[in-house]
Amino acid sequence: MIKNIFFSPLLSCDECGGFYSGCNNCCQTVITRTVYALTGITGATGATGATGPAGVDGGAGVTGATGATGVADTLAVGTTTTSEPEVLAAVTDSGTENNHIFDFSIPRGATGATGATGMTGATGATGATGATGPAGDCYPVGIDAVLTACDDVTAGDPYANFTNYKVYPEGSGVFTVNGDSICLNESGLYEVIANVCYKAAHGDCAEVALCLNGTELCCAKRRLNCNDCGVTVAHMLDAKPGDELAVAFRNTDCFDGLKVNLWIKHFVIEE
Numbered sequence: 382m383i384k385n386i387f388f389s390p391l392l393s394c395d396e397c398g399g400f401y402s403g404c405n406n407c408c409q410t411v412i413t414r415t416v417y418a419l420t421g422i423t424g425a426t427g428a429t430g431a432t433g434p435a436g437v438d439g440g441a442g443v444t445g446a447t448g449a450t451g452v453a454d455t456l457a458v459g460t461t462t463t464s465e466p467e468v469l470a471a472v473t474d475s476g477t478e479n480n481h482i483f484d485f486s487i488p489r490g491a492t493g494a495t496g497a498t499g500m501t502g503a504t505g506a507t508g509a510t511g512a513t514g515p516a517g518d519c520y521p522v523g524i525d526a527v528l529t530a531c532d533d534v535t536a537g538d539p540y541a542n543f544t545n546y547k548v549y550p551e552g553s554g555v556f557t558v559n560g561d562s563i564c565l566n567e568s569g570l571y572e573v574i575a576n577v578c579y580k581a582a583h584g585d586c587a588e589v590a591l592c593l594n595g596t597e598l599c600c601a602k603r604r605l606n607c608n609d610c611g612v613t614v615a616h617m618l619d620a621k622p623g624d625e626l627a628v629a630f631r632n633t634d635c636f637d638g639l640k641v642n643l644w645i646k647h648f649v650i651e652e
Contacts, residue, residue: 452479459484466491522570525649526555528563534630534639541628541641555647562627563645565620570648573601573618575628578611580638588631589641591616594624605636 459475459482468488476482530546540561548556557564565571577589591601591614601616620626628641 455480457482461485461487464488522648522650525567525569525647526550526553527647528556528558528643528645530558530563530643532641534633534641536636536639537634539629539631541630541643543643546643556645562625565624565626565647566622567647568621569619571618571620571626572644572646572648573614573616573626574644575614576611576642577603577605577614578638578640579605579636580610587633587636589614590629590631592627592629593618593620595627597629605633 455476457476457480462485464470464486466488468486470488471486473484473486474481475484527549528546529549530543532541532543532545534541542561543558543563544560546558555565555567557566573591575589575591587605589603589605589612590597592598598616598618601614603612603614605612626645628643630639633639
């Protein structure tokens with residue numbers, strides 16, 4: 382129970398005719414009321430109010446204890462290999478959990494296109510003279526005898542007839558001339574040169590050839606062309622004693638002024 386004491390505003394003062402609020406407390410009437418407070422049914426929960434302002438930041442916490450020391454890792458380079466151009470580069474770890482060894486695989490570059498030819502470089506300095514080599518089995522070669530001969534060949538004749546000849550040195554027995562053949566009396570190397578010239582020709586089927594023992598030497602044959610005025614036949618042969626040498630002609634009926642000059646040299650090794 383709650384008691385409230387208050388002045389009633391409805392009462393008037395009999396003396397001043399005014400209300401209590403305006404008088405000098407000459408005629409106030411004190412009224413005492415007893416007010417009973419009764420508890421009613423609890424109402425529904427109201428809506429959540431707005432969030433209040435943020436509070437003040439708290440201070441820094443206490444520093445934690447130092448942790449245990451960890452195991453240190455090691456790093457090392459292992460092998461480096463070159464792979465083919467189309468293979469990708471790779472790095473592998475062949476070590477343990479804490480000891481690392483890195484192996485590298487690097488592809489080589491592909492072959493590039495051929496570049497342009499560069500300019501010629503300057504001539505280099507002359508190198509030092511090399512050591513003298515051992516002496517070889519070499520012997521000087523000398524000319525032992527020479528025969529010269531000539532003949533005015535009659536058109537159509539099969540062989541030149543050497544009635545005009547000369548041997549150097551005189552009296553040498555290396556050569557024996559028997560008309561259309563020359564006998565080689567000593568073995569060894571002979572150089573034979575036959576020069577044939579003519580004034581005019583009316584055909585181009587004639588040939589001149591060197592013959593050894595009646596057989597034409599295929600590598601010592603020349604054709605007489607009507608547009609030319611001469612040919613030369615030269616040959617080196619290794620003869621044995623008694624070989625017969627001749628100069629043969631074929632189909633010379635249409636040739637005028639046919640002439641042959643012959644030189645034969647006999648070589649010997651001078652020990």
